[in-house]
Amino acid sequence: MSKQPIALPANQPKQFYRGGAAIATLRGEPGADYGPEDWVASTTTLFGQDEAGLTRLPDGRWLRDAVAADPVAWLGPEHVAEFGADTALLVKLLDAGQRLPVHCHPSNAFAAEHLACRHGKTEAWIVIGTTGDDPTAYLGFRQDVPADAIATWVSAQDSKAMLDALNPVSVKAGDTLFVPAGVPHAIGEGVFIVELQQPTDFSVTLEWQGFLPDPESWHLGLGQDTALECVERRVQHVQDLLTHTASRVAPSVNLLRAKADPFFQADRLHVSGHQSLVPSFAVLVVLEGEGTVGDTRLHKGSTVVVPHAAGEVVLTGDLVAVRCRPPRLGS
Template sequence: MPELRPVALPANQPRHFYRGGAGIGRFRGAPPPDEYRPEDWVGSATSRFGGDAGLTVLPDGRSLRTAIAEDPAGWLGPEHVRAWGESPALLVKLLDAGQRLPVHVHPTREFARDHLGSVFGKTEAWLVMDVPDGGEGRVHLGFREDVGDDRLREWIRTQNGAALLGAMNEVAVRPGDAVLIPAGLPHAIDAGVFLVEVQEPTDFSIVIEWEGFLPAGADADLRLGWDTAVRCVDGRGHGAEEVGRLVRRPSELPEARPGVRRVWPEGADPFFRAELVGAGAELDPSFAVLIVLHGSGELRGADGMVPLGAGRTVLVPYGAGPATVHGDVEVLRCLPPVADGSAP
């Protein structure tokens, strides 16, 4: 087997139905090929729903999915493989909303098992990187009041996007805010918000507001039919206190160990983890995706050094061993869930 070392990754931006990507271009220092590249799939062994787009290709020409299948313990670690098999149990994206995203929802693990043949649903979380004009961005999280099945179905049937969006909690976000999106929660992101999205490794989105976004609602229901797909939607009312627990501001990020802060609100750990790491942080062996947010420095391990500069993304295999962060740098380290028996 080839020796496993950290790998710096170029942008991987499959074409999408909504506009965006200029923010990714500014962050990475290279513009996207067109205005429909709003997502950069980083260290991805997951493909787009119904196709192969989205897979990371390594410098040797293999897809990451193929490389992991050839050496799962080396890439993921033996404990991870016992718990999760050959899946990294993680998908990381840069997401730059060039327009408002439609109201949509992702399935829970239970729904995905029953209807989509997957052990993973799509709980996700966002770390906000930038907002319009340096002010505040807007995201929309859950309904403010209970929405009955009949009303929800009517809004979907008539594609009443104004009613859907108007019934939701509007939340102001700034750079550094961390937001957890439990599976089933309706949500949308306003134009101009640029974020890192960490999620379960699927491309399952039920788009309940497709008019003006998806041609004729193509695959909006994940080919399940709306009688089934609508069961995925959490139509409960979510008050301000409940929504507030989904958002963690930068000053609220707790220190996990020297040079390391935990990112996501409580409830994310069974699905994925993330740490903000800086100079002196000691990193145990793990499959990880690194997003360099600010500054410059180095990742030093037993087999050498990898430069870290703002806008760079680095894929770290388990087999690369322990490492230490050096320099004036801030890095988001995205990790799978702990392999502790809580696997699906």
């Protein structure tokens, strides 16, 4: 396999909601309309699909197959010892052209018991741009909610009750929100994020009416009673989940708190001249500027996968990028 970082084209599988203009603008393709999500260096498929969502490398192989064929080179021996030939990471660019529905994701334990998968779907949102007067995310219940209340909201598709029960969070570029599995949430129109998540496409879509074409698909085939068991009904304190990083400038700015370590890592790199990176499987999203990583050219909008075998690669130039990595080993 090549030991060099690999630049990747857009990979935007069809979604049920609108968006994508901000992705096209970041990538320098302002006329493009490919969809609201770009799955970067993805070894994950859309729920129930065989190939949609997977990243294809320039040599024609699926990244998933390349990793399976040589996991140590791609991921490193310590990662393989803990996770096998599994990147344990999915990175997306997500541009909400409308408010997303209220939904949540299973935990590891729920996924193992009901979905035959070791991964649930804890995620984090790194806000890289916004539009509109009051860009807002919605995260976690404002107070404890009884199970029967949630069941009633879902059965009646009471969107107002569901949204009113959540914490509204005004966001701006540089904000990061950690979203534990089970916590109900929605992303508001005009919010553009780099999203890190566990590598699954499991969503329990509590607010499906007006969003999903198939009203039975909201519960992952588990039925309402079982699906609702994954909902975190306890109050969430936003100050424990929100981090402001816009004012921080350093060679590497950590974007996540320690509670994210078992799921993923992310930092914002500010490069002026050159900067060395420790060996790691990583995904880079360039937000500003231009330069190189190894022998690979970078510019605003570049998305790059870095194999562990690339070693201590050097970033050069004048640029800002988000670096996304798998879970911190042993965390």
